[in-house]
Amino acid sequence: MRRRPEIDVVVLTVSLALAMLPVIPVFGARALVAPVLAGLICGAGLAVVAAHLRWGTAVTIAAALAAYLLVGPAVVGDATRGPLPSARSTVDLLTAAVTAWKQVLTLEPQLGTAGTVLAAPFLLALVGSLGALSLALRTRRAGALAALVPLAVLVVCVVLSTKVAVFPVAAGVGMVLSLVSWVSWRSGTLAPRRVVSIALVAAVVTALGSVTAPWLAEQRARFVTRDEIVPPFDPADQPSPLSAFRAFVKDWGDTDLLTVRGLPEGATVRLATMDAFDGVVWDVAGAAAAEGSGSFRRVGSEVDPLRRVGQRATVRFEAGALPFVWLPTVGWAKQVTFSGGDGALRSQLRYNDATGTAALVDGVPRGLEWTEDVVVPTVPTEPDLDRATTARVVLPKPQEVPDMVRTRAAQIAGTAGSPGLIARSLEEELSTDGYFSHGLVDRGDTPSLSGHGANRITDLLGTTMVGDGEQYASAMALMAREMGLPSRVVLGFVPDPAVAGDPAITFTGSDIQAWVEVDFAGYGWVSFFPTPDQSRTPRQDTSPQQAAADPAVRQPPPPPQDPVTAPDDDTEQPTTDDNQDRSQPSEVLLVLRRAALLGGVPTLLVLGPPLLLALLKGRRRRRRRRAEDGVRRVIGGWDEVLDRATDLRRDVPDQATRREIAVALAGSFGPAGTRPADGGRRSAGIGGPVATLAARADAVVFSGRSPTEAEVEAYWTQVDNAVGAMRRAVPRRVRWRSWWTWASLRGAR
Incomplete structure (x- = not known):
């Protein structure tokens, strides 16, 4: 052509x-x-x-x-x-x-x-x-x-x-x-029909995949090579940031941890965001979470690709003795620039688009300086929140939530008519009725245990509330979840109003704070601060008799007779024995079954028709060769030759004798010694073998005697030889196509 x-x-x-x-x-x-x-x-x-x-x-x-x-x-x-x-x-x-x-x-x-x-x-x-x-x-x-x-x-x-x-x-x-x-x-x-056939097969497979794939795969994320080149940053490998709250105050209370320049008015500094509660600690969800606080990614030239609405600013940071991998951020970071060694540090930078949290996988070195171009969201007014609804966001379900949380949440906000009123009611109740104490008895604080798990929150809500940001933030976040609000806990720094306008603000460990964020439709995550003011401490000079004289006024608990020393670490430690995934084998088998179904149905649709044709032809050959009468078996052998010739795209004359058909086939397959057009093996010629088969078939039919078993087997051997010669005489593509054509089945003999 x-x-x-x-x-x-x-x-x-x-x-x-x-x-x-x-x-x-x-x-x-x-x-x-x-x-x-x-x-x-x-x-x-x-x-x-x-x-x-x-x-x-x-x-x-x-x-x-x-x-x-x-x-x-x-x-x-x-x-x-x-x-x-x-x-x-x-x-x-x-x-x-x-x-x-x-x-x-x-x-x-x-x-x-x-x-x-x-x-x-x-x-x-x-x-x-x-x-x-x-x-x-x-x-x-x-x-x-x-x-x-x-x-x-x-x-x-x-x-x-x-x-x-x-x-x-x-x-x-x-x-x-x-x-x-x-x-x-x-x-x-x-040929147009081939294009149409391919299009139909593609349409069937596409439709089948579109309908069944989401159900069979349960919307699992695709395997991506880039996630496997370098092991992804998994925050589950890090200890709970909120569990370090008491250590910030006790061990790094006078240590300069961070200096911030250019902090916008009303902005806070975020260290970590936690949205997963396991009954013991609030933590950053693991990397297996599809979204939320655990989905950290490597960062290119642009940190947060989403278009955020708010005040734009440029904030400069200088790290002191920050004790973990979390990199302080403000609002939503659009770009992060490190001073010196930008390439090496950028390769360690990970960012979470859902929380605005950043991390350096090898930790934040002392003296590190960096600049962030940020967008600080606008804080909605109380009337705006009263009219707002909660956003639709998927968060990990809290585990082992104590009954006291449900009871207290219903008592405090059960009559609130909107999500905004619920959140403000919880915040006001905790911040105005609770008392503040870090629990450092050797420094004169009222005893207050560290930790923020189920037992500690039950103690906090069941008696006169005494604690610090660790407990109050955990309690409000859990109560908000019980009331249907999407909430999470944030650990970071909030500048004192007295120094909010300073060009440079230095935060120490004693400035650490924890607060709660609730997601509202149209406004995003809004901050709430349920921790009482640090000046609101239990009065140590109130005697039990004085407290009984005025029962209408809630009195703080009397000091214990024996001093209680707060432990350095959390009193509640998570256990891993109960968290083992005992359903792993069944889940693996379920995935394998679904994968087999997902791949087997399209394969059956594509390969089913050719395989069916091959099975029908094989059944036809066996029926001919195993016929009860020897004459019928010989005639079946001759019919097998004619059907194979038909599948090889050679015309078999109708209304002709066997000898005439043999002559026609010999001419259609070419003379002996010819080579097919595709360069295949030379044909030895089929005129002689086919003529012999025709003569022996006529002799059996017209002789009036039944052939012996040996004669029938010899005849079928010659049939196989003749069919092999015919296949060698045609181009390779015709040989392949003969296995999958239904030409000989349409005119069954």
């Missing part, structure tokens, strides 16, 4: 463009357009020129390298120092050809145009289009192999991709249909 190179260029280029759709979420559509288009155009142009001028492989590779270095500075990014080629851009691009792939997998999307990461899609498009079109334009027999290049590019892009898919169904179906149709056109076997 006549060559049409323009069709090769269009089909393969479009297929390559579809194959690169999975990397759009990695770089962003706007950043990806220029390098991909440039790579496809350069690769296609070089392939056409190289085919026309008959360049050798070495010259073509050299031209591709030159195009990469000449065009790369204009489309790769700002690290190449301008759009024109230079010595710096050459070094950067050559280095990026090796290192960009690692950067794409280890930096968190969206990567944008930072550095030389765009060298990866540019190089992939350039090499892919050059390789595919070179195969298609410069070779005839192997030209169809060019269809494998877009598939290889697709595999690479999937490896580099994220959990977000871009038009996967439409792109996949369009790519497969275009490539299969193009390969058929190249080989001269294109």
Whole structure:
């Protein structure tokens, strides 16, 4: 057929463009357009020129390298120092050809145009289009192999991709249909019915997957290679930040922990956010949580890609003796810049978009300085909150919540008519009726145990309330959850109003605070501060008689007769024996069954019809060969030869004698010694074997005697030899197709 190179260029280029759709979420559509288009155009142009001028492989590779270095500075990014080629851009691009792939997998999307990461899609498009079109334009027999290049590019892009898919169904179906149709056109076997058949199969498989996949997979997240390159930061490996509350006050009370400059008015400094309660501690949800406080990601050029509404500011930080991995933040961080060694520290930075919490996996070093471009949310007014509803957010369900929490929450806020009133009622009750004490008896504090688990909160709410931010924040968050409010606990620093306007604010361990956040629709997470003022302490000079004289006034508990020394650590320690997942084997089996069903149904739809045809043909052969009458078995052997010839696309004359049919088949399969068009093995000729089979069948039919068992077996042996000769005489594709055609079944003999 006549060559049409323009069709090769269009089909393969479009297929390559579809194959690169999975990397759009990695770089962003706007950043990806220029390098991909440039790579496809350069690769296609070089392939056409190289085919026309008959360049050798070495010259073509050299031209591709030159195009990469000449065009790369204009489309790769700002690290190449301008759009024109230079010595710096050459070094950067050559280095990026090796290192960009690692950067794409280890930096968190969206990567944008930072550095030389765009060298990866540019190089992939350039090499892919050059390789595919070179195969298609410069070779005839192997030209169809060019269809494998877009598939290889697709595999690479999937490896580099994220959990977000871009038009996967439409792109996949369009790519497969275009490539299969193009390969058929190249080989001269294109037929409209084949395109329609492939489209129908694709539609069935797509529809089946769309309906069953969400149910079978239970909306599980996709496996992503970038999550496996470096073990993801798992906050479950860190101790509960709230459990360190008492240590901040006791061990680091006079130690400078953090200096903040440029803190907006009314803003707080966040250290950690906890939304998971296991009955013992509030903690940051583990990395297995799909969302919430445990989903930390590596950070690229932009920290928080979401568009937040609020006051924009630039805040500068200097770390003192911060004791853990949590990096202080203000509001929602848009960009974090470290002073000195930015690259090394950025590789350790992890950020949670749902809580605005950041962490350095190796800890926050003393003296570290960094700058954050932040957005501080606007605090809604009380009337606004009274009209607001709670937001729909998925949080880990609290475990082992004591009954006292439910009882007290109903007593305090049972009559509140809105989520805002419920939250304010809980905050007011705890902050006005409770008493403050860190429990450091040696420093003159009223005894108060540390910890914030179920037992400690039961003691707090069951008697006169005495505690600090650790207990009050835990109690309010649990009561808010019981009242249906999405709540979480925050550990951080709140500037004293007296120093809020200072250009530099230094926080020590004694400034540590804990508060509660509740998520309201339209306003986001709103802070509530249930801890009583530090000046509100139990009166030590009130005697029991004086307290009894006025029963209408709630009196603090009398001091104990024997001093109670508060423990240094939490009195409640979690146990791991009861938390073992005993259902693991059954869950594994369930996943395996669902995976088998998910893969088995489409496979059955695609391979079922061919397998059914093969089974029917095998059953027909066995029935003929095992017939009770020897004459019928011989006739069955002759019919088997005719059916195999029909499946091999050779016409068998109707209303003709066996000898006439033998002559016709000998002519249709070609003379002895010919070679099939696809270069298969030479045929030894079938005229003699088929003529012999026809003569012996006539002799058996017209002789009037039944053949012996040995004669029947010998006849079927000659049938197998004749069928083998017929198969060797046809092209390879016809041989393969004969296994799956139903031509001989339509006119059953």
